[in-house]
Amino acid sequence: SAVISQKPSRDICQRGTSLTIQCQVDSQVTMMFWYRQQPGQSLTLIATANQGSEATYESGFVIDKFPISRPNLTFSTLTVSNMSPEDSSIYLCSVAARSSNEKLFFGSGTQLSVL
């Protein structure tokens, strides 16, 4: 299994500001994924972060709003830009298990509240 450290664990932010979430993995992984869980909702994939190339965004998510960095095989950041209360969610970093492409390991998440 992979150990994923995500920070901050929670934050309260003002409207219009930006927050960068960090994700550190204890082993090298090819693909890292960023998910969002809005209150009472399921987990929704925001984007796939590939080392050395631009992230691949899912429908409804754009790079200007959620810029992602992936400088190496163990680290990624997700920025939530120009925040509004609708961005209040749990943001989760995840990586794929080596033994199974389908199984994902998740970080503990970042609880974001936007006032």
Place this chain on the structure above:
Amino acid sequence: DQQVKQNSPSLSVQEGRISILNCDYTNSMFDYFLWYKKYPAEGPTFLISISSIKDKNEDGRFTVFLNKSAKHLSLHIVPSQPGDSAVYFCAASEGNAGNMLTFGGGTRLMVKP
């Protein structure tokens, strides 16, 4: 359009009894299904999975059943324990999509002592 649905937002079960969590899907291309458990303030943790070539997979107290014709899967926990109280998500993927998991909305299980 929600491709993976968990129609019961919550379930309450007495300790020692069986918990049955249900999940329905609409995409016939899904061929791999997983269940995750999530405690508050923690990320989801993998629980059990099943490939579409099987109709049952068992791991200790946890068994997942898959009914492909009905596009339905269920997670059975027996006997249920208070520590099982959490939100359970089912997820599905297509063979060529690898890590692209589609999650259901989750079911909050409460196991009462």
